[in-house]
Amino acid sequence: MSASTINQKIWNMATVLYNDGVSNSDYLEQLTYLLFLKMADEYSKPPYNRPTGLPEDCRWECLADKSGAELFETYKKMLDKLGAQGGMLQEIFTGAQNKMSSPAILARVIQMIGAETWTAMSQDVKGDIYEGLLQRIAEDTKSGAGQYFTPRPLINTIVKCVQPKPEKTICENKTPYLIHFNGTAA
Incomplete structure (x- = not known):
């Protein structure tokens, strides 16, 4: 489909x-x-x-x-x-x-x-x-x-799932953006 x-x-x-x-x-x-x-x-x-x-x-x-x-x-x-x-x-x-x-x-x-x-x-x-x-x-x-705004509960859930580490960059190769994690939930 x-x-x-x-x-x-x-x-x-x-x-x-x-x-x-x-x-x-x-x-x-x-x-x-x-x-x-x-x-x-x-x-x-x-x-x-x-x-x-x-x-x-x-x-x-x-x-x-x-x-x-x-x-x-x-x-x-x-x-x-x-x-x-x-x-x-x-x-x-x-x-x-x-x-x-x-x-x-x-x-x-x-x-x-x-x-x-x-x-x-x-x-x-x-x-x-x-x-x-x-x-x-x-x-x-x-x-x-x-502009699309991600609700705070969804952001917190994503952070818990991905478990990013400070100073690490998370990238999905099909999107034109990077998410840089600085140690706090954005």
């Missing part, structure tokens, strides 16, 4: 949330939580068979097989439990809230996400998806001026 096709699918999901009254920055967050759960599910199965660390009652299947008020309540409990889990899961899900107004909207977005195999996409496509959403948000709000 091409990057433009998947970007359009993601934008369709974002539009569903936006039409539900979810703000630009919030729909990015909402899609991220659900995509994380879906991709964790995919990585837990063949050919990967990776342990995800997700509690049994916080897995994608717990959402995919529910509807109505039960779906809404299950998702709320999952976000709360993951936010209290400890470790990286806590870093990602602390303070996470479902900002969708109805179980029908949540079910629709889950169906849209569930229709794709996200782990089969290259890292470049996933990066393009994120950049595409950020670009659209900036265009819609008319305040981005082409």
